[in-house]
Amino acid sequence: MELQGLLFDKDGTLFDFGATWNAWAGALIRDLSEGDPELAERIAEAVHFDLFAGAFRPTSPIIAGTNREAAICFARALPHIPVDDLETLLATRAARAPLQPPVPLVPLLDTLAGRGLRLGVMTNDAESVARQHLEKAGVLDRFTFVAGFDSGHGAKPSPAPLLAFAEAEGIEPARVAMIGDSTHDLIAGRAAGMVTVAVLSGPARTAELAPHADVVLPHIGHLPDWLPEAVTSLRG
Incomplete structure (x- = not known):
């Protein structure tokens, strides 16, 4: 698996x-x-x-x-x-916010997509703003699914918008990792039956996130190194 x-x-x-x-x-x-x-x-x-x-x-x-x-x-x-x-x-x-990714997004997302992973975004921001931000960062076309709180699926911590991604991509929820910096993200991920990955590039710290996460990473740049561990864990 x-x-x-x-x-x-x-x-x-x-x-x-x-x-x-x-x-x-x-x-x-x-x-x-x-x-x-x-x-x-x-x-x-x-x-x-x-x-x-x-x-x-x-x-x-x-x-x-x-x-x-x-x-x-x-x-x-x-x-x-x-x-x-x-x-x-x-x-x-x-929409005009000065975006600062924790790592260069293009090479990271290309690496993840190159491993056969489907990539999506679910934010409690508006979908239109999310798309503008992703376009500004030059990565909108790397995602096959982009949803906001106003996209018709609801908002986190409800699992509904996460399950909408799994359904749209034809993936079992258990084979999806929800990656986020807040308990809203992780609670939604757990409720959806997904793997939950916490990152520390937001205000929340490990003590707050760890109880809801399968793993806590410093930021999304650590995902490529973590993925083999995730596969081993899922198989176990």
Whole structure:
């Protein structure tokens, strides 16, 4: 029995979370507060962002949440702006985020595909934003499946969007590895009956992820070396 598919989370997995989203969030908070330091602090508290450190706190619901959930968080400090408008703004700004993968993606994905693995992405971001990010990174065509929270399959931690990947590719869920940086990813993977791979390129640390993961890797660049171990484990 061997793995036949790899399903990746996007933010914190394909792209390093802190390097990509901390600067993005800091700039967004500055723009939304329009020079008002008290408002900036209220926005930061609403989204669990540490203005002094310039980083999301691990408790932020935005880390693994959907774009809608992020908009609702921002709206708590900005009640004069409709949630729908904030959701549109976040999607527009997110599409321009300064993407920073933990390793060069093209050679890594080509190596994985060259081993006969089907590759997919399931993110709690919007599908349109995910596709823009993957296109910007030059890897959209490496994935045969791209889904967001708004693609009609639901959002993590539900296993439904993960099972949609397995069904679309004609793969048994047990032969798919769900790779992610949050408990949302791993809980969904376990519920779907998939192998669960945690990576540490997001805010969560080993102690939080390990109980839900079959393996914890520093980042996705370690996947090629881990795959032979995975095959041995599955056969066992």
